[in-house]
Amino acid sequence: MSYHIGVISGDGIGPEVxxxxxxxxxxxxxKYGHEFEYEDILMGGCSIDATGEPLTDAxxxxxxxxxxxxxxxxxxxxxxxxxxxLPADKRPEAGLLKLRKALNLFANMRPAFLYNELREACPLxxxxxxxxxxxxxxxxxxxxxxxxxxxxxxVDGVLMATDTLTYSEPEIRRIAIxxxxxxRKRCKxxxxxxxxxxxxxxxxxxxxxxxxxxxYPDVSYEHMLVDNCAMQLVRNPGQFDVILTENMFGDILSDxxxxxxxxxxxxxxxxxxxTKFGLYEPxxxxxxxxxxxGIANPIATILSxxxxxxxxxxxxxxxxxxxxxxxxxxxxxxxxxxxxxRDSKDAANVKQVxxxxxxxxxxxxx
Ligand code: IPM
Ligand code: MN
Numbered sequence: 001m002s003y004h005i006g007v008i009s010g011d012g013i014g015p016e017v018x019x020x021x022x023x024x025x026x027x028x029x030x031k032y033g034h035e036f037e038y039e040d041i042l043m044g045g046c047s048i049d050a051t052g053e054p055l056t057d058a059x060x061x062x063x064x065x066x067x068x069x070x071x072x073x074x075x076x077x078x079x080x081x082x083x084x085x086l087p088a089d090k091r092p093e094a095g096l097l098k099l100r101k102a103l104n105l106f107a108n109m110r111p112a113f114l115y116n117e118l119r120e121a122c123p124l125x126x127x128x129x130x131x132x133x134x135x136x137x138x139x140x141x142x143x144x145x146x147x148x149x150x151x152x153x154x155v156d157g158v159l160m161a162t163d164t165l166t167y168s169e170p171e172i173r174r175i176a177i178x179x180x181x182x183x184r185k186r187c188k189x190x191x192x193x194x195x196x197x198x199x200x201x202x203x204x205x206x207x208x209x210x211x212x213x214x215x216y217p218d219v220s221y222e223h224m225l226v227d228n229c230a231m232q233l234v235r236n237p238g239q240f241d242v243i244l245t246e247n248m249f250g251d252i253l254s255d256x257x258x259x260x261x262x263x264x265x266x267x268x269x270x271x272x273x274x275t276k277f278g279l280y281e282p283x284x285x286x287x288x289x290x291x292x293x294g295i296a297n298p299i300a301t302i303l304s305x306x307x308x309x310x311x312x313x314x315x316x317x318x319x320x321x322x323x324x325x326x327x328x329x330x331x332x333x334x335x336x337x338x339x340x341x342r343d344s345k346d347a348a349n350v351k352q353v354x355x356x357x358x359x360x361x362x363x364x365x366x
Contacts, residue, residue, distance in 0.1 A: 002035040003313055006066030011045040011092060012286025013296035013355075014072025020298035020359030021070060021305040024325075027363040028309065028318050039066065043099065044074025044092040044286075045083045054095030060102045063279075068312035070305055071281035077288045100141055103279065105271035106171070107178045108139040108250065109307075110283050112257040112267055114237075117330040120341035121262035124234060135240040136186065137257055138179040139250025141271055143171045144201070146247045167201045167246065172208035178272075179244035180216040189241035190221040193229045193249055205246065226253070233257055254283055263338040265297025268304040270311055278312045280304040294354045297336040299326055302362060325365035334361055 007022070009015040022038065029036050041062045043055050054074075063069050075092040078084045083092055099105075113134035114122060122129055148164030176192070183190045192209040194202035206223055213221045224232070226249045232239065233256050245253060258267035264284035271279040282300030290296055303326060310319035333350045336358055341347045353361065 001313070002037065003067045004037050004039065004065070005308075006041045006063045006069040007038045008041045008043045008063075008069060008071040008074075008281075009046075010043060010072040010074040010286065011076055012073055012288045012291040014044075014074065014286055016072075016291070016294065016296050016355050017282065017298040017301040018070060018072040020355060020362075021301040023359045023363055024302050024322060024366065025070075025305050025309075027366045028315075028322065031321075031366060032315070032318050034315070034318075041066075041069070043071075043095045045076050045081065047095060048083055048086070048090070048092065052090075054090060054092050055098050059095075060099065063099060063103060066277075068277060068308045069279045070301075070308060071279060072301060073282065073284065073286040075286045075288075081288070097146060099279070100271060101147065103277065104142065104273040105279055106140060106142045107175055107272045108137075108141040108269060109178075109182065109272065110137040110139060110250075110254045110257070110267060110269045111135070112137065112254070112261045114261050115266075115327065115330050118262040118266070118339055120343065120346045121335075121339045122260060123342070124237070124260055128234070128236065130236075130238050133237040133240065133260075135237070135243060135257065136182055137243045137245070137250055137254045138175060138182060139254060140167075140171065140175040140246045141250075142247075143167050144247035165199065165201050165246075165248075167204060169204065169208055172205050173212055174274075176209050176212040176244060179242050180212055180219050180221075183219045183242040184216065187241040188219045190219055191229070191240055191243050192221060192223050193226050193243055193245040193253065194223065195226050195249075196223065197225060201246070209244065229253060230256060233260060258283055263297060265300050265336065265338045266303070267300050268307055269300075270304065270307040272311065276312050276314075278308060280308040280312075294356060295337050296355050297338050298355050298359050299336070299362075302326060302359070321366050322362075325362045328365040329358070329362050332361075332365075334358065 152161040196202040267283040306319040306322035309315040
């Protein structure tokens with residue numbers, strides 16, 4: 001089969017990690033007889049430099065015409081990059097938010113699990129890790145604080161800034177359905193995370209989750225307050241299967257969940273709507289501090305490409321081959337710098353490799 005993939009390399013380490021994911025996809029194409037065509041799409045800081053806008057209408061049209069989009073990362077150092085002198089709606093991140101909205105990518109799936117090989121990179125103590133953990137965060141992606149009305153105004157000589165958090169019943173229902181559907185294929189447990197002791201939007205969230213849950217009697221569910229969830233993620237991460245939550249809470253909790261797996265560089269992500277189209281990107285950022293050094297971990301992007309094979313193209317066997325190759329890479333003792341064991345005596349048993357070498361070694365294992 002032939003597939004048309006939009007490629008947003010973006011900024012920072014984006015181009016480096018995307019190059020490795022393409023290498024892996026090309027290996028899959030060779031081995032399984034597919035054809036992947038790539039079309040570069042500008043978004044983020046590189047788009048600002050080229051066009052003055054973080055995402056042009058032409059770029060949105062390119063993304064819409066693709067079967068799926070593979071993305072690296074966007075943005076730069078918010079303290080030093082000139083991009084952050086621009087008004088908020090002209091900055092790199094605005095491009096990503098606009099794309100999510102334009103393509104109605106309301107469901108963001110972020111799997112986080114601990115490879116046995118990475119126990120030594122995990123910041124948690126062995127007794128907390130226990131038998132390891134394997135969870136999926138289902139984050140609502142096109143509502144909440146990210147897309148509510150906002151303003152900054154001067155009132156009586158004092159600047160006041162306002163952001164609003166709004167959710168509607170249908171917005172909550174559709175993401176809840178996605179979470180319960182995914183849970184059904186996993187360990188059949190949903191933890192819905194909110195702040196219902198304070199926020200109206202969270203109380204509506206709870207009510208809707210209850211309604212959706214009634215249609216999934218085979219899936220157990222619980223509600224958890226977000227502050228408690230942040231704590232439980234480091235106290236006993238093994239208790240979670242599917243975490244369902246709103247946009248901002250999901251942003252924060254998914255970084256936390258990824259760190260307990262060893263590194264943000266391991267966490268893949270899929271942003272989906274109700275069609276087969278999806279945007280696949282590592283959950284981590286553009287890491288401007290290490291951009292161009294050839295040391296970034298490409299695994300999150302490679303695993304995101306695997307999710308693309310599975311969810312957008314229904315190529316389950318191919319997706320599994322990529323995931324197994326990553327597993328084998330780790331089993332064979334290779335590590336990028338971010339997933340090196342914390343203890344130097346454990347570090348002696350593994351071999352540190354750079355971005356390109358990691359991509360090559362993973363390709364060899366497909
Ligand atoms: C993420 C990122 C984005 C977000 C930024 C870049 C706007 O942190 O995908 O988690 O906050 O959603
Ligand atoms: Mn984030």
